[in-house]
Amino acid sequence: MNHSSYLKLFLAGSLIVSPLLPLQAQAEGSTEEPPVVETVDVTAPLAPVVSTPLHTSKSLVIEGEAGTTALIGINSKVYTRVVTEAGTAQFNMSPQSVGKRISVSLRDAAGNVSETTEVVVAVDPAARPATPKIGTVNNSARQIVVTGTPGAKVTLQVGAASYTARYDAKGVYRRATVALPIGTVIRATTVDAKGATSVTRSTKVIKDGVAPARPRVAQSVTTTSTSITGTAEAYATVYAQIGTKLYKAPVMSTGKFAIKIPKQKRGQAISLYAIDGAGNKGGTLKLGVQHALYNKFYRFPGPVTVHREVLDSYGEFRYAETFAPVFYGSPSKASMQFFLNIESEDGFLEMDTLRLKVGSKSYKVNLDQDDIEYIEYEDGTVAEYVEFKPDAKLVQFVKANVRPENRIVVTVEGSEDVIEWPLYAAEKRAFMESLSFVGY
Numbered sequence: 088m089n090h091s092s093y094l095k096l097f098l099a100g101s102l103i104v105s106p107l108l109p110l111q112a113q114a115e116g117s118t119e120e121p122p123v124v125e126t127v128d129v130t131a132p133l134a135p136v137v138s139t140p141l142h143t144s145k146s147l148v149i150e151g152e153a154g155t156t157a158l159i160g161i162n163s164k165v166y167t168r169v170v171t172e173a174g175t176a177q178f179n180m181s182p183q184s185v186g187k188r189i190s191v192s193l194r195d196a197a198g199n200v201s202e203t204t205e206v207v208v209a210v211d212p213a214a215r216p217a218t219p220k221i222g223t224v225n226n227s228a229r230q231i232v233v234t235g236t237p238g239a240k241v242t243l244q245v246g247a248a249s250y251t252a253r254y255d256a257k258g259v260y261r262r263a264t265v266a267l268p269i270g271t272v273i274r275a276t277t278v279d280a281k282g283a284t285s286v287t288r289s290t291k292v293i294k295d296g297v298a299p300a301r302p303r304v305a306q307s308v309t310t311t312s313t314s315i316t317g318t319a320e321a322y323a324t325v326y327a328q329i330g331t332k333l334y335k336a337p338v339m340s341t342g343k344f345a346i347k348i349p350k351q352k353r354g355q356a357i358s359l360y361a362i363d364g365a366g367n368k369g370g371t372l373k374l375g376v377q378h379a380l381y382n383k384f385y386r387f388p389g390p391v392t393v394h395r396e397v398l399d400s401y402g403e404f405r406y407a408e409t410f411a412p413v414f415y416g417s418p419s420k421a422s423m424q425f426f427l428n429i430e431s432e433d434g435f436l437e438m439d440t441l442r443l444k445v446g447s448k449s450y451k452v453n454l455d456q457d458d459i460e461y462i463e464y465e466d467g468t469v470a471e472y473v474e475f476k477p478d479a480k481l482v483q484f485v486k487a488n489v490r491p492e493n494r495i496v497v498t499v500e501g502s503e504d505v506i507e508w509p510l511y512a513a514e515k516r517a518f519m520e521s522l523s524f525v526g527y
Contacts, residue, residue, distance in 0.1 A: 127197075128195070128196075128197040128199065129197070129199065130199060131195070131199040131200060131201050131202075132151060132152040132155050132193040132194075132195050132199065132200075132201040133151065133152065133193075133201060134151075134192070134193070134201045134202040134203070134204050135149050135150060135151035135157060135170075135191050135192070135193050135201065135204050136149070136150040136151065136204070137149050137150075137189075137191045137204050137206045138206075139206055139207075139209055140183060140189065140206060140208045140209070141208065141209055141210065141211035141214075142182055142183065142184065142185045142208055142209070142210055142211055142214070142281045142282065142283050143182050143211040143213075143214045144180075144182060144183070144208075144211075145179060145180065145181065145182060146177055146178060146179045146180065147159070147177070147178040147180060147189065147191075147206075148175060148176075148177055149168065149170065149175065149176040149177070149178065149191055150174055150175050151170050151174065151176070151193045151201070152170060152174070152193060152195065153170055153171065153172045153173070153174050154169070154170060154172075154195070154196065155169075155170045155193040155194060155195045155196075155201075156168070156169055156170070156193065156194045156195075157169070157170055157176045157178070157191055157192075157193055158191065158192045158193070158194055158200070159178050159189065159190075159191050160189065160190040160191070161180065161183070161187070161189045161190075162187075166178060170193065182281060183208045183281075184208060184281050184282045185208055185209065185210050185281060185282030185283055185284070186207060186208060186282055187207070187208040188205055188206075188207055188208075189205070189206050189207075189208070190203050190204070190205045191203065191204050191205075191206070192204070210282075210283045210284060211283065214283060215283055215284065215285050215286065216235070216236050216239060216277040216278070216279045216283060216284070216285040217235065217236060217277065217285060218277070218285050218286045218287075218288050219233050219234060219235035219241065219275045219276070219277050219285060219288050220233065220234045220235070220288065221233050221273055221275050221288055221290045222234075223290075223293065224267065224273060224290065224292050224293070225292065225293050225294060225295035225365065226266055226267060226268065226269050226292055226293070226294055226295050226364065226365050227266055227295040227322065227323075227363040227364030227365035227367070228264070228266070228267070228292075228295070228322070228364075229263060229264060229265070229266065229321065229322035229340065229364070230261055230262065230263055230264060230321070230322075230340065231243065231245065231261070231262045231264055231273060232259065232260070232261050232262075233254075233259070233260045233261075233262070233275045234254070234258050234259050234260075235254050235258055235260070235275070235277040235285070236254060236258060236277050236279065237254055237255070237256055237257060237258040238253060238254060238256070239253065239254055239277050239278060239279050239280070240252070240253055240277070240278040240279075241253065241254055241260050241275060241276070241277055241278070242275070242276045242278060243260070243262060243273070243274070243275050244272075244273070244274040244275075245262075245264065245267070245271065245273050246267075246271050246272065246273075250262060254277075263340070266322075266364040266365075267292045268292065269291075269292055269293065269294050270291055270292060271291065271292040272289060272290075272291055273289070273290050273291065273292065274287050274288065274289045275287070275288045276288070294365065295363060295364070295365035295367060296365075296367070297367065298363070298367040298368060298369045298370070299319060299320035299323050299361040299362070299363050299367065299368075299369035300319070300320065300361075300369055300370070301359075301360070301361075301369055301370040301371065301372045302317050302318065302319040302325050302344070302359050302360065302361050302369075302372055303317050303318050303319070303372070304316065304317035304359070304372070304374065305317045305318070306382045307374070307377045307381050307382055308348075308351065308357060308374055308375075308376050308377065309376065309377045309378060309379050309380075309381050309382060310350060310351065310352065310353050310376060310377070310378065310379045311350065311379045312348070312350065312351070312376075313347065313348065313349070313350060314345050314346060314347050314348060315327055315334075315345070315346045315348060315357070315359065315374075316343070316344065316345045316346075317343070317344060317359075318338075318342045318343055318344070319338045319342065319344055319361040319369075320338060320342070320361055320363055320369070321338055321339070321340050321341070321342045322337070322338060322340065322363070322364060323337075323338045323361040323362060323363040323364070323369075324336070324337055324338065324361065324362050324363075325337075325338055325344045325346060325359065325360070325361045326359070326360055326361070326362065327346050327348060327357055327358070327359050328357070328358040328359075328360075329348065329351065329355065329356075329357050329358075330355075334346050334347065334348050338361065351376040352376060353376055353377065353378060354375055354376060355375070355376040356373065356374070356375060357373075357374040357375070357376065358371050358372070358373060358374075359371065359372040359373075359374060360372070378524060380520050380523060380524045381524075383395055383520050383524075384418070384524070385398055385400065385402075387402055389415065390415075390416060390417075391413065391414070391415060392413070392414040392417075392418045393411070393413050393414070394411065394412070394516075394517035394520060394521050396411075396513035396514060396516055396517040397409060397411040397413075397426075397514070397517050404428060404430070405513075406511070406514070407429070407430045407431070408428070408429050408430075408497070408506065408508045409426065409427070409428040409429075409514075410425070410426070410427050410428075410441075410497050410510065410514070411425070411426055411514060411517050411518065411521075412424070412425060412426070412517065412518060412521035412522070413425075413426045413474070414521075414525075418524055418525055419525050420525050420526065420527065423477070423521070423525060424474045424475060424476050424477070425474070425475055425476075425477045425481075426472065426473075426474050427441060427454075427472060427473050427474075427475075427499070428470065428471075428472040429470070429471050429472070429499060429506060430468055430469070430470045430471075431468070431469055431471075431506075432467060432468055432469075433504075434469060434503065435461055435469050435471050435501075435503065436471055436499065436501035436503055436504050436506060437459075437471075437501045437502045437503050438454055438459065438471060438473070438499045438500065438501040439453070439454060439456075439500055439501055439502060440452065440453055440454060440499070440500045441454060441497070441498070441499055442497075442498040442499075442500070443484065443485070443488075443495060443496070443497060443498075444495070444496040444497075444498065445488040445489075445493050445494070445495055445496075446493070446494075448484075448488060450480070450481060450484040452475070452481065454473055454475070455473075455475070458473050458474065458475060459471065459472070459473045460472055460473065482522070482527065485518055485522070486522055486527055489510075489515055489518045489519055490515070490519075491512060491515055491516075493515075494509055495509060495510040495515065496508070496509050496510075497509070497510060
């Protein structure tokens with residue numbers, strides 16, 4: 088029998104009598120339940136809605152599918168919060184800097200993750216730093232001054248140039264600059280530690296129409312001076328007109344200047360004035376060249392002229408015992424007197440005589456009792472002093488013997504006591520230069 092033909096007939100009959108069943112079909116009469124086919128969730132949640140955080144915000148509100156887990160990415164870390172049945176989640180945080188990026192996505196129970204929502208921390212308008220102030224800037228100014236929050240960052244824009252710095256402890260920022268054209272726009276903004284920016288302050292460079300004040304000299308020009316020093320408007324130029332010659336020097340940012348000049352004769356006239364960067368010329372200061380020792384003396388109302396080694400700038404004696412020249416009126420031989428002063432806590436000396444000793448040489452002066460003055464102070468200190476016109480012999484003795492290398496001893500005798508002291512080197516200079524000043 089042809090088995091292959093028989094197999095074909097058998098199969099054909101089977102197909103006619105009993106159609107083919109699916110592979111999952113169970114044998115006839117089976118009592119087992121058919122298998123359950125599970126459905127896999129592959130649908131991701133919708134991207135969350137996130138509130139825009141401000142630089143003062145302490146929380147973040149997230150809206151999305153209930154039951155999902157919010158994944159919050161901030162500062163290189165990921166935090167999780169569960170979205171409630173109401174469809175919201177709250178993430179508490181410390182205030183973040185302006186410009187900080189925060190990413191949020193949702194993950195459901197099946198592990199499906201939504202698209203990411205990214206928010207950027209913005210400035211809270213109610214918590215901006217105070218608007219800075221810009222000082223007036225004219226076309227001869229060499230400095231821009233901005234005041235704002237102490238220690239905060241400041242951005243300054245001058246025309247097309249930009250600068251970033253910090254205010255000092257007093258809230259001041261100074262920027263040196265070249266003279267700027269009229270109309271140049273200047274802008275300043277303050278930025279705090281969180282990156283919040285203030286309202287920008289703007290101004291423009293204006294025309295300088297104010298002339299500088301007259302220069303002031305630090306000390307008089309003398310026959311030995313090789314420069315004129317003093318103060319004037321910062322960044323201006325100071326000119327000194329001496330005869331037909333003109334000398335000049337720039338004024339530093341500190342307001343100080345120094346003009347180099349050759350030595351001049353006594354009495355030479357000098358005109359001093361300043362011109363600022365805008366071309367404004369200030370008033371003129373008239374000077375006259377003085378004696379070489381002119382600056383060694385103080386001038387007090389009266390007028391009284393005394394060597395600086397004798398009195399300080401307040402008119403107080405430098406030493407408790409003083410013997411020195413003094414001028415009443417314009418310094419001259421005729422106006423010079425000698426001044427003797429003693430201050431003590433032991434009562435009045437009631438002085439009678441003055442004696443100067445240089446080695447074995449001495450000179451005695453009898454003091455007129457009617458010329459002696461007495462003062463008693465509240466603290467118990469007493470002062471006794473006298474002024475007298477020196478005779479020619481005393482002047483000659485002082486001129487011949489008062490030298491830096493000589494030891495000069497002053498002795499004052501009184502009815503109550505005797506006081507003796509040596510002249511200090513400074514007091515010797517006072518004698519020598521006072522006499523030289525008036526031509527001795």
